[in-house]
Amino acid sequence: MVQFAMLVIMVGALVAMVMKYLRGRSGFRLANPEAGTLYVTGVSPRPDATGEQYVTITGNLTGPSVPSTVVYGRYAWNVDDWPAIGDLIPVIYPPGKPDRWQISHPGARPGLGA
Secondary structure, X not given: XXXXXXXXXXXXXXXXXXXHHHHHHHOOOOOOOEEEXXXXXXXXXOOOOOOEEEXXXXXXXXXXXXXXXXXXXXXXXXXXXXXXXXXXXXXXXXXXXXXXXXXXXXXXXXXXXX
């Protein structure tokens, strides 16, 4: 009986790992996202390196269903298009959940752990 229980647990863990792998490959897509704007109030310093580097962005997100909400995120961003304080960046987020925003800027992609 113990062997059967362990087999069920191992199969469940394997299925969970495969589902997580497949979901990560296709990316996370929001169902019926709302479009908003991020007003950049803080940005990490631009590095001297070239290519993509990590940037931490802080700002006020506004949209059709949420008032101004302070949010932040870390992204891999091309140094040539580095964001600056005062920039308006288009974002998307689930309705009513601005803390789960995603940047829709072509120069950015999610950073590690995002």
